[in-house]
Amino acid sequence: MSYAYGITNSGLVIGAGIDPSNAAVNVGLIYDTVSGSMTSLGALPGLNGAIAFGVSDSGYVVGASMFNQGSGLPFIWSASGGMTAIPLPDGTTAGSARDVNDSGWAVGVASNAYAIPFLYADGTTYSIDTLLTNGAGWDLVTNTSSSALGIANDGSIIGTAIHDGAVHAYKMTLVTAVPEPGTWALLASGLGLLALRRRRPTQH
Template sequence: MKVMFRYNLRAIGIVAAVVLRLAVAAARATTPQYQIYDIGVVEVGDIASQGEGVSRAGIAVGQSVRTDGSQAFTWTLNGGLVPLPNLPARSFAVANGANDKGSVVGTAATTFFGSDRLPVIWQNGVVSQLPLPPGETLGDANSVNASTVAVGSVDAGSLQRGVIYSGGNATIITQTTANGSYFLTAFGINDAGRVVGQGIDPNNAARNVGIVFDIGQSTAFEVGALPGMNGALAFGVSDTGYVVGSSMLNQGSGLPFIWSDQGGIVAIPLATGTSEGNARAVNSAGWAVGTDSSAFAIPFLYDGNMTYRLADLLPPNSGWDLSMNTSSSADGISEDGVIVGTGVHNGEIHAYAMVPVTATPTPSPTPTLTPSPTATATATATATPSATATPTPTGAPRITPTPRPRPTPRPRP
């Protein structure tokens, strides 16, 4: 007997439409929802500002740039912009990292390019130079943990070395990897004392080493490299031990990665339309931010599964351009998903904070700092649904480099 199958095309069409609607709804439900805040500038007349990082609980840090100097700042959602005083005889300052106690670390210099740079710490609104090891005259500070242990580097060129600032002392990191690779500079430290940075391989100076050191251990180790690459730079570390950065072949362009003790090094998918990039920061949930690029700089958010262009998380007509310029970046992410970086807002290069509309990974309270009466900028928020804005190209140039070391692979002696 021949069996005949009869198809109800109308029913199939209804089912398909329902499935499609459910898929779209699920995608919208999982897409991060953000507001964006213009951090602004410290003084009227400042030409730009840059967001450099954010503490675990949401204290943003960076610098406000003027023609004859720059001034470090902090920013919180409740407290607004708070200028930080410059070190005497150093007109250029940048805040690179903060802990949730309000201790902020950074670098003070005599030029935009970091000449005569010194490591500094701001506590209770007072700036102090961090100590340098005996015989050293140059240094910087890039990150600080809950115990007010900071990391950075001292000296320059072939003599530059990673350093730990703790308890009124500065100690050069002398621990090496199994093959003798050593710290050139330390970029991040977590609350457990895991330090990450850029290392040098004495057996192959052409490659970069993404180097990791757990304070108290006798050796350091490296995160390895992505397939087809032979090295890495490690920029950020979470309290759960995630490490992020960029992996490259010798001194070539890099690809963003996330590393963990359990999974090793894993590529972060590139944002749509880009060919290279780096991840700068990561939180305990494994959410990472960084900047990919092609012709333009494309800040991104990686949630452990998908990579989102930050420009695609902005609402229409927000006034923000995060995809059609070379100045944009994403440099910090807090425990509850606050993202801090730099973009172009109504034609001006400004620091921003993107704050989740609903808690993203793990909510934590945001400390409130008291704004200085000299602060003139007022943060403005733009509510952001999941709709994708079409950015308008801008001609905003990239501002002059800052004292903060932000290495790109380069030949070394």
């Protein structure tokens, strides 16, 4: 393993190495610090490499799969299901998943001409801007700086966005009693946006 990007409470380390037979290929890896075993995550169909960026204590791993270190596509991996592609938001062509919680909800960034932060939950991908209703002064979709980089088990999301023309950090907090897509009501504050929604967000 050449790069480590995350670790669980049980000592699973995720990251990437370089294929010793082909220096153009990234190899997504999980290293078990207890047993000393190393697991290769593989790649999405038609691609040959991967980088793991996030891991949950429940064993989900997320990252990007690519061909010869080119543009990536986001994935989620589990020991039981292997590597699965995370659908991109509409209008985007590449991306990476950066973090995942114990429920398998993942966040990341997709791209076209701009950076588009996304949430993946229960098989559906949402552009994060569609979860917000009153983020006045904030821009998450027409710049190259926006991101979603972390998600907690309570559904809180952190990242960056543009506010009044400058880059700022944000925190979005799920304010429904039970965090389920379809009952999303998000509050992004201080670092971020103020927003409430009590209906299913626009699906992408």
